[in-house]
Amino acid sequence: MLTQALLIALLAGLAGIDLYVGLTHFHRPVVLGGLVGLIMGDFTTGLITGGTLELIWMGMVPLAGAQPPNVVIGGIIGTAFAIITRQDPKTAVGIAIPFAIAVQGLITLLFTLFSPMMQKVDAFAKAGNYKGIEKINYFGATNYFLVSAIVAFLPIYFGSGAASHIVSAVPQWVLSGLSVAGGIMPAIGFAILLKIMLKKEYIMFFIVGFVLVAYLNMTTLAIALIGLAIALYDYHVNKNKTENYKNIANGDEMADGI
Amino acid sequence: MLTQALLIALLAGLAGIDLYVGLTHFHRPVVLGGLVGLIMGDFTTGLITGGTLELIWMGMVPLAGAQPPNVVIGGIIGTAFAIITRQDPKTAVGIAIPFAIAVQGLITLLFTLFSPMMQKVDAFAKAGNYKGIEKINYFGATNYFLVSAIVAFLPIYFGSGAASHIVSAVPQWVLSGLSVAGGIMPAIGFAILLKIMLKKEYIMFFIVGFVLVAYLNMTTLAIALIGLAIALYDYHVNKNKTENYKNIANGDEMADGI
Amino acid sequence: MLTQALLIALLAGLAGIDLYVGLTHFHRPVVLGGLVGLIMGDFTTGLITGGTLELIWMGMVPLAGAQPPNVVIGGIIGTAFAIITRQDPKTAVGIAIPFAIAVQGLITLLFTLFSPMMQKVDAFAKAGNYKGIEKINYFGATNYFLVSAIVAFLPIYFGSGAASHIVSAVPQWVLSGLSVAGGIMPAIGFAILLKIMLKKEYIMFFIVGFVLVAYLNMTTLAIALIGLAIALYDYHVNKNKTENYKNIANGDEMADGI
Amino acid sequence: MASNVPYTFENQTEAAGLSRHELNILAFRSLMLQASFNYERMQAAGWLYSIIPALRKIHKNKHDFNRSLQDHSEFFNTHPFLVTFIIGVVLAMEEKKMSRDAIRAIKIALMGPLGGIGDALFFLTLLPITAGIGASLAVQGNIAGPIVFLLAFNVVHFGAVFGLIHVGYGTGVKAVTKLKASMKYISRGASIVGLTVVGGLIAAFVNFKITYVWSMGKTNIKVQEGILDKIMPAMIPLAYTLLMYWLLKKGWSPIWLIVTTVVIGLLGALSGVM
Amino acid sequence: MASNVPYTFENQTEAAGLSRHELNILAFRSLMLQASFNYERMQAAGWLYSIIPALRKIHKNKHDFNRSLQDHSEFFNTHPFLVTFIIGVVLAMEEKKMSRDAIRAIKIALMGPLGGIGDALFFLTLLPITAGIGASLAVQGNIAGPIVFLLAFNVVHFGAVFGLIHVGYGTGVKAVTKLKASMKYISRGASIVGLTVVGGLIAAFVNFKITYVWSMGKTNIKVQEGILDKIMPAMIPLAYTLLMYWLLKKGWSPIWLIVTTVVIGLLGALSGVM
Amino acid sequence: MASNVPYTFENQTEAAGLSRHELNILAFRSLMLQASFNYERMQAAGWLYSIIPALRKIHKNKHDFNRSLQDHSEFFNTHPFLVTFIIGVVLAMEEKKMSRDAIRAIKIALMGPLGGIGDALFFLTLLPITAGIGASLAVQGNIAGPIVFLLAFNVVHFGAVFGLIHVGYGTGVKAVTKLKASMKYISRGASIVGLTVVGGLIAAFVNFKITYVWSMGKTNIKVQEGILDKIMPAMIPLAYTLLMYWLLKKGWSPIWLIVTTVVIGLLGALSGVM
Ligand SMILES: OC[C@H]1O[C@H](O)[C@@H](O)[C@@H](O)[C@@H]1O
Ligand SMILES: OC[C@H]1O[C@H](O)[C@@H](O)[C@@H](O)[C@@H]1O
Numbered sequence A, B, C: 001m002l003t004q005a006l007l008i009a010l011l012a013g014l015a016g017i018d019l020y021v022g023l024t025h026f027h028r029p030v031v032l033g034g035l036v037g038l039i040m041g042d043f044t045t046g047l048i049t050g051g052t053l054e055l056i057w058m059g060m061v062p063l064a065g066a067q068p069p070n071v072v073i074g075g076i077i078g079t080a081f082a083i084i085t086r087q088d089p090k091t092a093v094g095i096a097i098p099f100a101i102a103v104q105g106l107i108t109l110l111f112t113l114f115s116p117m118m119q120k121v122d123a124f125a126k127a128g129n130y131k132g133i134e135k136i137n138y139f140g141a142t143n144y145f146l147v148s149a150i151v152a153f154l155p156i157y158f159g160s161g162a163a164s165h166i167v168s169a170v171p172q173w174v175l176s177g178l179s180v181a182g183g184i185m186p187a188i189g190f191a192i193l194l195k196i197m198l199k200k201e202y203i204m205f206f207i208v209g210f211v212l213v214a215y216l217n218m219t220t221l222a223i224a225l226i227g228l229a230i231a232l233y234d235y236h237v238n239k240n241k242t243e244n245y246k247n248i249a250n251g252d253e254m255a256d257g258i
Numbered sequence D, E, F: 001m002a003s004n005v006p007y008t009f010e011n012q013t014e015a016a017g018l019s020r021h022e023l024n025i026l027a028f029r030s031l032m033l034q035a036s037f038n039y040e041r042m043q044a045a046g047w048l049y050s051i052i053p054a055l056r057k058i059h060k061n062k063h064d065f066n067r068s069l070q071d072h073s074e075f076f077n078t079h080p081f082l083v084t085f086i087i088g089v090v091l092a093m094e095e096k097k098m099s100r101d102a103i104r105a106i107k108i109a110l111m112g113p114l115g116g117i118g119d120a121l122f123f124l125t126l127l128p129i130t131a132g133i134g135a136s137l138a139v140q141g142n143i144a145g146p147i148v149f150l151l152a153f154n155v156v157h158f159g160a161v162f163g164l165i166h167v168g169y170g171t172g173v174k175a176v177t178k179l180k181a182s183m184k185y186i187s188r189g190a191s192i193v194g195l196t197v198v199g200g201l202i203a204a205f206v207n208f209k210i211t212y213v214w215s216m217g218k219t220n221i222k223v224q225e226g227i228l229d230k231i232m233p234a235m236i237p238l239a240y241t242l243l244m245y246w247l248l249k250k251g252w253s254p255i256w257l258i259v260t261t262v263v264i265g266l267l268g269a270l271s272g273v274m
């Protein structure tokens, strides 16, 4: 069990880094599932569980700094428990959710606690000490590794017995409540994006996107294409306008463009 | 029967007022159904019939003065007959339709006959007799009461026997013809709205709304949102244009807005 | 068989003309099917086969000079073989496809070979010899007749025996490969249209049309209506812009239009 | 747009403002807007009825009061849920003794668009949604149906009526000229929303189907599903509405259109076509 | 755009107008527009054929006539149902002995957009709708199928051909300059409609599906439904059309594209991929 | 926007250009962009990390180098796949010893739009598509699932990271002023695409359903399907997102929003409403 737990911890640590650094996205459940399966000795179950988790957690990505429930821990622990307890993947998700939300909290805390480090960066910059700045970055990446590795290690090491004991001690409504909260969580990321991007003069595009998906179930790619078409049209309308102003100002004739 | 007929007449009168004055919309079949049920001693059947009628007559609202088949009379008589004759609600609609269309005609007539009253309003205005003007309004509202109360009273009072006698004397094709006409009737209201609102330069918005509903079955709210998005975009395009004109006229640089 | 083959050839010749000259579109399979059926003595089978072919070949029309697989030959031979071999219409399509593609090639060749004729037109024009120009046109139309008539005549005349012999000698993958190619062929016509019409500033409209059909399965008429609505809006935006420029240039007040 | 002999108020002093309470009373009276509806001036007398107390307070001078009553008895028609916005704006102008022409121009500019937009948004969007939910409860025998409907609908209804009078009055006092400048935009925006919605409503609410089945030998073709819907869904409702529109422009009265429609319905049923 | 030695007609007198009957004859002759189609000048000789009687009437001067014949034997291509509009406009200009350059400019400006729009609206909208209805009757053995199709299609077809010549001629006589000014708008509008439609048609009419099923152990994935359609429906048709477009711009001739497409189809069938 | 005491480099000579290889190294280092992420300056120190080798090469003068390090330790946040475009542009400007203000202005103008658009296109479009395909293979036990996903995703990912640095550098050297002029357009275009997508994503990805079934007597109404979905699909996700947005604008921190959301989830589950 120790070897497995250590391997899982290593995997979790690396995936924890990849979530912010590197971003090859091997940290998504669809990839981690199979890897956890390999370590735990049941590749196929791992693969299937990872795929299942992926489909549920598709919208969970860090947007503008807002952290959704942590998919690395969710994916690893969910898959590991699915293999250990031989439960159906959907149930495994239930067990993984509290961990995913706990790590979401931890990472958010980490990002807050790391803020004072910026004083150090300022000092190094003033002194031209670029090596110092580089070290701060390596230190940050190490934190990601540690948080993920430790959180993944403990439940695996103390085994399915202890874990399922704890989990079964938790009332059912807490588990399903966390699962509900996890589903709602992407709203926060979108709200932050809106805070950055939404100006009064852009509301109409937001409405169009919402209506097309809510009523017509269009996919994201379709919406992006529609948005692109609108943006291109808008660009040409505005560009021609500007060119014409210039022409008028210069006393030229109307531009051919319009 | 007399008490019931009188109560129904009272209800019809009040609902007849509400259709034009007050507009709380308790005059819609979804509300009247249950109330008629209470009076006739079968609340649940009334409620269900009212709901059924509401779903069929959803688009029947007075637009720009154009009267659709009268939902007050339709709703009251339809429900009452459903209870009296113990018929299925859908059949009750059939019986209610001729009355609804007859009252549509009566109200249209009333609005025509009331026109000469406007001479009186002019005279009162010239004389500063504001009390007179108020009385004319009270008189108008009273008419709504009377028309609806009387038309509702008669068939209930003379009973289902007489009524179904009359109705069964009417050939089936007349009943279903009136029902077809009722379904088409909202077209007139829309045509009047178009006469008021449609200019050549707005045709495209009309087309968009039609296509989205005809081909994609979008709901009215969705269409209204799309229309709103277009209107907002159009507003910003035009506003920026105007601001830029002003800037050019004033020799200013281009506005930041575009 | 000779009479039938001659009648078929005559029909094919006339339809071959109609494909380019006259354009009443009696050359579409939906019409030819029944006519071939009459000649071959089984009207109903002809009618049904023609209808089936029409539904499959709907997008096959000559665009900007690009020739799709030839629907005249495809329709005539497909229907004739369906009647002769008593095969199911869908199978008949398979047999017709190689002929349709062969004639597509022939016609393309004809249009190439006819190019030198234009020298003659120049000479006649210079000399004011308008009769000569007219004759060139009659000659061209005659070619259409001949190509179609001959290609249709041969396989019918040499009979279903020979034909199905040849066809069965052709490996199955060739037949289905030609059928696949036929289905893709309209892409070439669309590409030529794009080459003519597509400028960078129009890409967005192309995207909108594609998305609406690919994702929402809207019909061509619906797309044309949406395109019309966009074009009208665009026209009004541009027109107002121009009028306002003029007004500014003339020192007038802003136009009422915006 | 101006009347021939421009009237100027004898008393040019600005009147004291209207209190919140007084405005609420006007909003309440506006519920009578259609009490005397007729085809000559539509809501004119109801409009007058709504604003009488305010006119009495503003115009203590009898000539001015009578004149104002006369001005406001002109043709008027708008959506009854949005009328209080116009009341607010117009009374703010009356109070300032602004020119009769300006007041009338604003009234006319506002009533059209607000009429169309109100019909589209309240009668054809809010009503179907709330009544639809209510009805789907009611058909299951659930008494919550009518209650939910009445509450949901009237929260918006009375919210609009009693809210907009203050918005309108505030706008009118602060920025009548600005309003006039932006009226063009508001009107255009309202038309865009309104026409988009009306386009959709025709497809949704005009119920005109051909039930005829075309038989030739063994073949049966449902004309509606097999032919018309393939050309364009809701084609007949659109065509019929445009026909009505064209007849209206030709001068037909709505009454005749109703009669025609009834006749068509009867003929359709008699012949079995509809 | 001007030719090097600008030609001016020897006879500068305006010719007498063309009668309705004469215009109808031209419309009829325009049915021959593609009789001598070829890849060098496309419909040039057919265009000439259509207008010969009118040119003979307008240019009694032999030099002028010959010159006019030469001018009109240039490259020409447009949609055959819309060509009569151009005929009408151009002949109105010929009649007024307007400059050769103006006439040619109008001809060129009109033929492109009308070609695209006509293909989109007649061949790719009207035809599928009417033939679709006809075919759905025909597959049931109903003889009405072809008849309904021919009638519906040709009412529009001949309506356009014989109607537009008068519209064009009227426009040309009244307002050639105005037309030229608005040509930019018409052309832009036509391009918008045309490209929207073409975008949709690619998704609707290019039939390019991968039938390959990917098996790994017990797993079977249909590549088309399981992968490609999930990325984007009609992705391959779009990609293939854009590839053809790109090759055309690179200078490939349509003939080579056809050959390539046939080869791809054969390879696809041979390998079992398509 | 300018700092109070405008700094000018002591060494005003333009530096030698960066080689392709050097740029590629910067792109590689940019993978560390979020190594020191924090809520005070977000990616500031990571940004610095990425460009250090280039700054060392450009600013041989020690004062200039220190100054430059300080400038670039300001708040920074953008999408990690698009950051190399900004790196390219900014270093081209540094190299030319352009004004500190110009450099900072460009940096700020670019980071916002590129952040939003990157999130929308890479995390919310590319990722769901590629991971969706991968997952649908994986759930069938097909090992190709994760492989296909990683390949497809990273071709775009590394394509962007290593491609855009050259694009950005090229743009920056050639036309910084032009870029600034068109920044307004780029930013507007990116906002349009981004907001359209975000509007859609709320409906697609926020999973907030009422599971409560309302029972009155024999009637059972599913509140979600029977009422809320009839009003508007995805109404609660939209409302909740807008509530979060409003709270953010009121100054709430994301952490509190997360806590609130967890509490709501727990209460919902406890009461059986969600
Ligand atoms: O929004 C831009 C950017 O902001 C933060 O840096 C993180 O949340 C990233 O994941 C995100 O891409
Ligand atoms: O159209 C505005 C308005 O016109 C008339 O007053 C009536 O038909 C109302 O029901 C309608 O709201």
Ligand SMILES: OC[C@H]1O[C@H](O)[C@@H](O)[C@@H](O)[C@@H]1O
Pocket (backbone or CB within 6 Å): C062, C063, C064, C065, C066, E034, E042, E043, E077, E078, E079, E080, E115, E116, E118, E119
């Ligand atoms: O594109 C316009 C026109 O071009 C060519 O003349 C032919 O392909 C016609 O079928 C087509 O309508």
